[in-house]
Amino acid sequence: MDNKLMLMIPGPTPVPEPVLLAMAKHPIGHRSKDFEGLLADVTAQLKWLHQTQSDVLVLAASGTGAMEAGIINFLSAGDRVLVGVNGKFGDRWAQVCETYGLKVERVTAEWGKPLDPAEFRRLLDADTDKTIKAVVITHSETSTGVLNDLETISKDVKAHGALIMADAVTSLGATNVPMDEWGLDVVASGSQKGYMLPPGLGFVAVSQKAWDAYKTATLPRFYLDLGKYKKATDKNSTPFTPPVTLFFGLQVALDMMQKEGLESIFARHHRQKNATRAAMQAMSLPLFAADAAASPAITAVAPVSVDAEKIRSLVKKRFDILLAGGQDHLKGKIFRVGHLGFVSDRDILTAIGALEAALLELGYDQCQPGAGLAAASQVLTQG
Ligand SMILES: *Cc1c(COP(=O)(O)O)cnc(C)c1O
Numbered sequence: 001m002d003n004k005l006m007l008m009i010p011g012p013t014p015v016p017e018p019v020l021l022a023m024a025k026h027p028i029g030h031r032s033k034d035f036e037g038l039l040a041d042v043t044a045q046l047k048w049l050h051q052t053q054s055d056v057l058v059l060a061a062s063g064t065g066a067m068e069a070g071i072i073n074f075l076s077a078g079d080r081v082l083v084g085v086n087g088k089f090g091d092r093w094a095q096v097c098e099t100y101g102l103k104v105e106r107v108t109a110e111w112g113k114p115l116d117p118a119e120f121r122r123l124l125d126a127d128t129d130k131t132i133k134a135v136v137i138t139h140s141e142t143s144t145g146v147l148n149d150l151e152t153i154s155k156d157v158k159a160h161g162a163l164i165m166a167d168a169v170t171s172l173g174a175t176n177v178p179m180d181e182w183g184l185d186v187v188a189s190g191s192q193k194g195y196m197l198p199p200g201l202g203f204v205a206v207s208q209k210a211w212d213a214y215k216t217a218t219l220p221r222f223y224l225d226l227g228k229y230k231k232a233t234d235k236n237s238t239p240f241t242p243p244v245t246l247f248f249g250l251q252v253a254l255d256m257m258q259k260e261g262l263e264s265i266f267a268r269h270h271r272q273k274n275a276t277r278a279a280m281q282a283m284s285l286p287l288f289a290a291d292a293a294a295s296p297a298i299t300a301v302a303p304v305s306v307d308a309e310k311i312r313s314l315v316k317k318r319f320d321i322l323l324a325g326g327q328d329h330l331k332g333k334i335f336r337v338g339h340l341g342f343v344s345d346r347d348i349l350t351a352i353g354a355l356e357a358a359l360l361e362l363g364y365d366q367c368q369p370g371a372g373l374a375a376a377s378q379v380l381t382q383g
Pocket residue numbers: 010011062063064065089138140141142143167169170190193
């Protein structure tokens with residue numbers, strides 16, 4: 001039987017039926033009163049989601065487009081920036097910065113380990129001439145399942161005066177990212193992650209301090225010129241043709257999120273992360289990230305006596321469940337379970353059960369059949 005594909009990858013994530021149905025409507029004109037009303041509504045909800053009074057702008061772009069916009073609008077060629085790199089996405093932002101001629105210093109940690117806030121503090125403290133213009137951090141490093149300590153790093157950046165820019169693509173809508181409270185200047189995210197939407201929309205939240213920097217920033221920008229988006233958004237409009245059907249879906253998805261409530265959403269992700277991790281441990285499958293730095297959206301697993309890709313392909317073939325593989329040098333070494341967005345406790349049990357059955361079929365003998373499900377059930381029922 002097919003046609004029951006279950007996505008357990010960190011994007012695209014599953015989409016709820018009310019969102020799918022909303023997007024099945026005919027498009028409307030984007031210069032209409034109806035669209036103005038829609039944009040006003042989603043903009044207010046996006047501010048709620050980001051816990052901010054600042055601007056949240058919507059782009060027709062993937063998460064990378066949103067992040068690139070966040071980087072290039074507030075900086076100039078030759079600016080010194082610190083980029084946290086402990087995985088694929090951190091490395092990508094360093095590449096974007098280099099592409100635009102910024103002076104990049106990579107603050108690295110081994111893949112699978114969190115960035116060390118003390119290293120940022122040391123560099124910021126030493127910079128008495130204030131040559132560092134921005135610090136770029138990937139909050140949840142999806143390639144390794146590590147959650148970086150954005151809150152602590154952000155405080156130190158604030159004290160220094162540089163801009164703090166965060167990739168919150170797999171943390172927003174999964175764990176607390178209070179933009180104003182943490183003093184974040186740029187927060188980027190994408191629709192196919194915590195938003196419960198298909199790919200296609202990028203979101204950039206921008207602080208007043210970042211807008212001040214915008215006035216003197218000189219990197220080239222046109223489609224991704226966020227000033228154009230702000231000017232239009234202030235009039236409940238968009239500078240270019242927006243993907244109107246995705247906006248229909250966005251409105252419904254944000255409504256669903258508001259009904260569930262931020263605290264409940266975060267608690268659900270936390271519980272499902274803990275259940276997934278407990279199951280892996282019960283199955284003697286080593287976790288790639290330590291408990292203290294575990295992402296709420298994704299669990300990376302580094303099996304020893306079985307091949308990660310064999311597990312992944314058997315789970316897909318037998319059960320039509322898609323798990324993610326490793327990227328770059330982690331290819332074949334890890335597999336990753338996404339538990340982000342529209343994921344119920346039942347989905348976690350289904351995925352763990354399928355994983356156990358696949359392990360059994362592969363002759364894996366490092367655990368009793370059912371050990372993973374028992375461990376996950378215990379966590380899920382304890383709340
Ligand atoms: C998915 C993701 C992105 C965005 O990737 P796109 O393919 O451009 O949408 C950025 N950062 C992280 C951490 C991600 O997980």
